[in-house]
Amino acid sequence: MTALALALIVVSNAWSRPAVGTGVVYLHIANRGAASDRLDAARTPVARTVEIHQSMAGMGSMNGMAMSGVMTMQRVPSLTIPAHGSVTLAPGGYHLMAIGLRRDLHPNERFPVRLHFARAGWASVTVTVRPI
Amino acid sequence: MSRNRIAWFAATALVLACVVAVLARALLPTGPAATDFTLTDQDGRPYTLSAHRGHAIALFFGYTHCPDVCPTTLAALARAKRKLGPAGETFDVVFVTVDPARDDPATLKRYVHLFDPAFIGVTGTEAQLDPVYAAYHIYHEIATGSKSANGYIVAHSSTVQFISPGGRLRGTGDWSDSPDDLAVLMKQALS
Numbered sequence: 001m002t003a004l005a006l007a008l009i010v011v012s013n014a015w016s017r018p019a020v021g022t023g024v025v026y027l028h029i030a031n032r033g034a035a036s037d038r039l040d041a042a043r044t045p046v047a048r049t050v051e052i053h054q055s056m057a058g059m060g061s062m063n064g065m066a067m068s069g070v071m072t073m074q075r076v077p078s079l080t081i082p083a084h085g086s087v088t089l090a091p092g093g094y095h096l097m098a099i100g101l102r103r104d105l106h107p108n109e110r111f112p113v114r115l116h117f118a119r120a121g122w123a124s125v126t127v128t129v130r131p132i
Numbered sequence: 133m134s135r136n137r138i139a140w141f142a143a144t145a146l147v148l149a150c151v152v153a154v155l156a157r158a159l160l161p162t163g164p165a166a167t168d169f170t171l172t173d174q175d176g177r178p179y180t181l182s183a184h185r186g187h188a189i190a191l192f193f194g195y196t197h198c199p200d201v202c203p204t205t206l207a208a209l210a211r212a213k214r215k216l217g218p219a220g221e222t223f224d225v226v227f228v229t230v231d232p233a234r235d236d237p238a239t240l241k242r243y244v245h246l247f248d249p250a251f252i253g254v255t256g257t258e259a260q261l262d263p264v265y266a267a268y269h270i271y272h273e274i275a276t277g278s279k280s281a282n283g284y285i286v287a288h289s290s291t292v293q294f295i296s297p298g299g300r301l302r303g304t305g306d307w308s309d310s311p312d313d314l315a316v317l318m319k320q321a322l323s
Contacts, residue, residue, distance in 0.1 A: 017203035018246035024199035060271030071201045072287035091204040099281045132210045
């Protein structure tokens with residue numbers, strides 16, 4: 001059951017940015033199954049904890065001047081991967097936030113991340129810190 | 133028309149073209165003066181903007197606990213700088229923190245140097261930073277609503293501002309610009 005379920009979720013293109021303290025993971029998740037699934041947790045040995053976040057553009061105002069392009073983030077508890085669909089975690093949108101990095105992340109280095117899906121269980125992926 | 137006269141006309145035309153070009157350069161708008169400031173750099177030394185006349189500057193505001201938008205911008209700026217070739221070497225990228233409570237000089241140094249060893253990271257007291265945010269129209273607000281192990285989030289303007297070697301604001305971009313677009317803005321600031 002687990003092995004079959006795992007094959008239905010395919011994680012690819014995992015990459016990251018150089019970081020100090022708080023890192024990021026971007027990746028592509030494809031769901032080949034006939035039922036939707038949900039990414040609800042992730043872990044990596046390089047960080048204390050991993051959360052799912054979403055960046056958003058909003059509005060701000062200062063000294064009587066309104067401005068767009070104010071970037072903020074919010075934590076999301078889980079991410080639904082529709083049946084026969086896919087979700088891309090990418091700059092400016094959904095991303096995994098690796099919090100409490102045990103070391104700085106340098107360009108070109110690699111580290112493992114495990115993702116947990118409500119139906120498919122755990123999936124592992126190797127993340128590459130993209131060179132500048 | 134004698135050959136001499138043609139040469140004379142050509143020389144006059146060239147001189148006139150040069151005069152027009154110089155006048156146009158002097159008369160066309162060059163952008164408002166970039167507001168000067170003194171903050172503290174990644175080595176704990178004073179960083180005064182006007183002390184770097186002769187270098188073009190890209191000014192970006194962010195914080196090291198920002199894993200998505202800020203590294204995306206810094207990586208794109210580093211790539212844009214490289215696209216300029218030798219001209220890029222005199223282009224200073226200055227990262228001003230919007231999170232002085234967590235971004236001390238040592239942390240900023242580790243962070244910006246992961247992107248480019250020539251990048252500059254600056255911080256200061258809130259009293260020093262607030263007028264800089266105001267002068268460059270940088271909105272920032274600590275958002276504590278989102279319960280995260282990362283602590284608070286700082287919502288902030290994601291603009292990149294380009295300053296000419298003469299200290300004039302010559303362009304603005306933002307975090308979503310491609311390295312190619314940022315390189316165009318850098319060239320504009322250098323022109």
